[in-house]
Amino acid sequence: MSLADLPPLREVLAEHDLLANKSFGQHFLLDLNITRKIARLSEVGEGDVVIEVGPGPGGLTRALLETGARVVAVEMDKRFIPLLEELGAAAEGRLTVIQGDAMKADMAALAGGPAHMVSNLPYNVGTPLLINWLTGPYRPLSMTLMFQKEVADRIAADTDDDAYGRLAVVSQTVCSAKVVMDLPARAFTPPPKVASAVVRLVPLEPAPDKALIAALEKVTAAAFGQRRKMLRSSLKALGGAALCDKAGINPDARAETIDVAGFQALARALT
């Protein structure tokens, strides 16, 4: 059987007698028009390697395989493994399925080289996974990731947005970040309580060094931990007004008005 001959996902789920398990954050995309759109937005194609976290019944996996890419999929719920192996056979071996926890997986070893990340992430581990990929040793070529909308907005936010905070500053220091697709809760089976959105992140060159990221995490934690206070006071433990002066930042400003370059200057001043 080829990819084109595979039955609709709802039939596959019914045939394998599979229902979503809430504890794994399972909300499936069963409409191939939607998963194909995400695959297009990811810009992957023949010759590319893609890592997908949480393939579940494989709707996004199918769309990624249709582009000609090779997919390495990490799924925690072992009930889905037989169904994903059928999909791998239809894709003539371009799908490698690994059963395990993506939080513990060695992405570099899985990819075996440069790879793109494309996933409809489980809500409960979406942000920690992103932080791992932004700050960890493995640097993906690009990331096209579905989050709950509120998290997507926090990743791509600009100064003065309510959503602007630590996640925006760290994400946008490592990558360009843009919300490229919004999806209502009803697009998923079963529908979650909130809407979702896809963020596309592309690493910036040159990669920021680890010491800068570590300092940035300290500065943003202090500044946004007390976001209504002036920096001279919220950053007191890190040097307060003197640190701001060294970075060329107004110590009377508040965290939400300091752009990503401003936080990088503060982090550099701290290192």
Ligand code: SAM
């Ligand atoms: N990609 C599928 C789709 O779009 O229909 C399923 C997405 S669902 C939101 C999240 C998937 O991640 C589920 O299949 C779930 O079992 C899996 N999952 C949850 N936690 C995981 C983890 N720590 N590591 C790997 N997979 C995980």
